[in-house]
Amino acid sequence: MNPPFSTFPTVLLVLLFGTFGCKDVSDNVPIREANFQPPTNPVERFGLMWEGLDIDSGIVAPGQSLSHILRPAGMNAGQITLLAQATNEEYDVRNMRSGKPWWIAFTRDSLPKPAHFIYQRNAREYARFSLQEPYSVALESLPADTLIQRTIGTIENSLSVDLERLGAPTTLALAMANVYAWTVDFSRLQKGDAFDVMYERTYINGEPMGMPRVIACHFQHRGRELPAFRFDQGEGFDYFDDAGQSLRKAFLKAPVEFSRISSRYNLKRFHPILQKTKAHYGTDYAAPKGTPILAVGDGMVSKSSYTKGNGKYVKIRHNNTYETQYLHMSRRAVSAGQNVKQGQVIGYVGSTGLATGPHVCFRFWKNGKQVDHLREDFPPSTPIQQDQMEAFQATVQDLSAAIAKLVPATK
Ligand SMILES: [Zn+2]
Known part of the structure; x- marks a missing residue:
């Protein structure tokens, strides 16, 4: 390559x-x-010296119980009952589910005897039963x-x-x-x-x-x-980043300074103009006509347009996850394709479209869906703190050296 x-x-x-x-x-x-x-056929497996044993294996079939699996291996009903009783407290064999893999390990004697039964409970955990007296079970995890x-x-x-x-x-x-x-x-x-x-x-x-x-x-x-x-x-x-700044950025709390919330995100809102229940997918910020509307974060203007309902509006794509939209503007100040900075004026408050008074209806899109941004839990975007800076810089050095040493994997 x-x-x-x-x-x-x-x-x-x-x-x-x-x-x-x-x-x-x-x-x-x-x-x-x-x-x-990682070795695919290790000498040791499930805590046993795998190579010294004869292995039978399968998948638990629907309706199959422990005795369906162990009887063909040479155990009788009485032994299986004793095994289930002896191990019941640690692992109830009735919890075995179809579709999960199992293994039976036989001793390699002239007369091979079933020695261990392994049932894989999930990708990580398994139960290993001892099939010879005293019966027992060990619950273990595969090494990661x-x-x-x-x-x-x-x-x-x-x-x-x-x-x-x-x-x-x-x-x-x-x-x-x-x-x-x-x-x-x-x-x-x-x-x-x-x-x-x-x-x-x-x-x-x-x-x-x-x-x-x-x-x-x-x-x-x-x-x-x-x-x-x-x-x-x-x-x-x-x-x-290498200077210790968080890669996350906080959005502005609101798209207009000195405003009040006149209507919150509400999926069952009674619409004042339409006079019927209609979901409100935004947060309304009431402010005098002409108040500047600010981009809540850096991004690119994906739409600067007009519809009968939205009036004049602007939509900004911030990243792969988030977009914001600002409705009912009296005037738009940006055009589609334009890059904007957080806090940049993108338009002015108005009441174009379906609006009773001057306000901006602020819509917050997450992965293509409109959500209530006031209920979004944004993780903090704290930079590296002073007392952590030395440790952080050492880590940056270590990681940079580590990258340089690693040969990129190729097909
Ligand atoms: Zn609204």
């Missing part, structure tokens, strides 16, 4: 990784070989491997298509979109945008479990460098 960053000026590579020196990766960042694959990988690429198609081409999980696109939800609109990526991402994933028995988790990422979007580093400063993991 051609490293896509080779199309970048060398100086950029130096900027990305070169300034951090060659500090060793700290112990809490377990870096594995990028192409490491955390594999850290790196993928470098440029956008040729869409992020998920390009990730697949590079042999990375497509779900990584979702994880990256979450990291950059407030800064990059992933529906508007450009050809030539580039990324270098280090992520971790949990593997059980060689199978990936759950979503990949971004550890550090460099995204180059429309010529802008957007580094992201994962760090926990006591409130759980969050993502920060």
Whole structure:
């Protein structure tokens, strides 16, 4: 594979990784070989020396009970009853469900005897029964491997298509979109945008479990460098740029200063003009005609238009997740396609469309649906605190060195 960053000026590579020196990766960042694959046929399995046993296996069929599985293996009804009684307190065998895998391990004697029965309760947990007296059961978990990988690429198609081409999980696109939800609109990526991402994933028995988790990422979007580093400063993991600023941005609380809320988001509102129940998908802020209306966040104007109901209105796309819309303007101050900054005047309060008096009906869209923004729980966007800064900077150095050392996985 051609490293896509080779199309970048060398100086950029130096900027990305070169300034951090060659500090060793700290112990809490377990870096594995990028192409490491957990063994699929290990010597030890389910806590048993698997290779010394003869194995029968299957899937619990609908209506099948423990005795349906163990009798063909050579256990009689009395033994199975004793086994169920002896283990009932730790694991009730009636909880076994169809569709789950099981294994019977036989001793390798001249007369093989069933020694262990393993029932996999879920992806992680299993019950291991001892089929020889004294009967017992142990509830255990499969060992999980955390594999850290790196993928470098440029956008040729869409992020998920390009990730697949590079042999990375497509779900990584979702994880990256979450990291950059407030800064990059992933529906508007450009050809030539580039990324270098280090992520971790949990593997059980060689199978990936759950979503990949971004550890550090460099995204180059429309010529802008957007580094992201994962760090926990006591409130759980969050993502920060290299200066310690949170990648999340807060929206303005309201699109107009000095206003009052005249009507809240209400799915069963009685409409004052239509004289019937009609859902109100916005929050109305009453203010004198001509009061400036402000963009609540950075974004791009997706619509600046007029309809009979909305009157003159503006809609702004902030990122992949959020859009906002401002109705009943007396005048619009921006046009579609224009980039706007938080706090920028985008229009003026009026009562065009279906409105009884001058106000702005503020609509908050989340993933294409209108929601009550006053009930949205926005996570904090606190930057790295002073007392955490040293630890954060050390982590940035460690992660940057770690990325540089990882060979990107290829197909
Ligand atoms: Zn309204």
